[in-house]
Amino acid sequence: MALEERPVGKLDRAVIFLGPPGSGKGTQAKELARYYAVPHLSTGDMLREHVASATPLGCKAKPIMERGELVPDSLVLKMVAERIDRPDCFHGFVFDGFPRTVAQAKYLAELLKRQGFRQPFVIHMVIPTSVLMKRLTGRRSCKIGGEIYNIYERPPKLDGVCDNDGGELIQRPDDREEVVAPRLNAYEKQTAPLVQFYRRFGALHDVNANRKVEDVQREIFELVSGMRGR
Numbered sequence: 001m002a003l004e005e006r007p008v009g010k011l012d013r014a015v016i017f018l019g020p021p022g023s024g025k026g027t028q029a030k031e032l033a034r035y036y037a038v039p040h041l042s043t044g045d046m047l048r049e050h051v052a053s054a055t056p057l058g059c060k061a062k063p064i065m066e067r068g069e070l071v072p073d074s075l076v077l078k079m080v081a082e083r084i085d086r087p088d089c090f091h092g093f094v095f096d097g098f099p100r101t102v103a104q105a106k107y108l109a110e111l112l113k114r115q116g117f118r119q120p121f122v123i124h125m126v127i128p129t130s131v132l133m134k135r136l137t138g139r140r141s142c143k144i145g146g147e148i149y150n151i152y153e154r155p156p157k158l159d160g161v162c163d164n165d166g167g168e169l170i171q172r173p174d175d176r177e178e179v180v181a182p183r184l185n186a187y188e189k190q191t192a193p194l195v196q197f198y199r200r201f202g203a204l205h206d207v208n209a210n211r212k213v214e215d216v217q218r219e220i221f222e223l224v225s226g227m228r229g230r
């Protein structure tokens, strides 16, 4: 499906990207949101903005994120509830990195019900752990537009410079090798149980994320465009 084409239908629900760090959630979620013209809601990006602005939330989250642990639900849930209450979310949105605990998923179910949305559509990015270290340590993001690259797999045309807007490409502090292991551990312990949580409701769709970006994207677009009524 060409990205230039407009979608036939509206999204009208929440799409959730679930998968370990480095599985490609951000890369794919951004494209899907752009295509349906709905917000891409990355709780990681929101928290990093709080950290950069040194808000009270950012000051609490910073050391936790630097250790590769999850920020407590009490801090994340309020931030998410406020965001999806904004008018640009009325026709659906794409979550990237939320929910991440069963408590977050239960809270989200209540929020969606209250706002008249049906059950979310969950894309589960399936990938062997062995490829994640290279993806994460090789990731670079544009300081201006947030475009994601990988120095090994998806390099920019010019070293350290974004192809789109010429912005400087930077490495996330939590992509250092020593922080990747605790992040993967947090995923296994706290987030992986969500696979069963959503599978029970028939809301989960497995996607093999260990393929070329374009192939993964094609499958996700096909799944989402066929989701209506499910």
Ligand code: AP5
Pocket (backbone or CB within 6 Å): 019, 020, 021, 022, 023, 024, 025, 026, 027, 028, 043, 044, 045, 047, 064, 065, 068, 069, 070, 071, 072, 073, 076, 096, 097, 098, 099, 100, 104, 135, 136, 138, 139, 140, 148, 149, 150, 151, 153, 154, 174, 183, 209, 210, 211, 212, 213, 214, 216
């Ligand atoms: P967050 O920002 O959400 O990070 P994450 O879940 O660890 O996921 P990543 O952003 O690292 O990876 P991704 O799956 O998006 O992969 P990407 O597309 O970038 O969270 C950061 C921290 O914030 C957490 O540790 C926690 O502390 C806190 N936090 C956030 N949300 C929270 C919540 N809800 N509750 C509590 N705490 C929360 O791709 C990775 C690399 O691979 C890139 O270089 C990309 O170019 C490359 N790549 C992507 N796809 C492919 C492909 N198909 N082939 C080859 N390379 C590829």
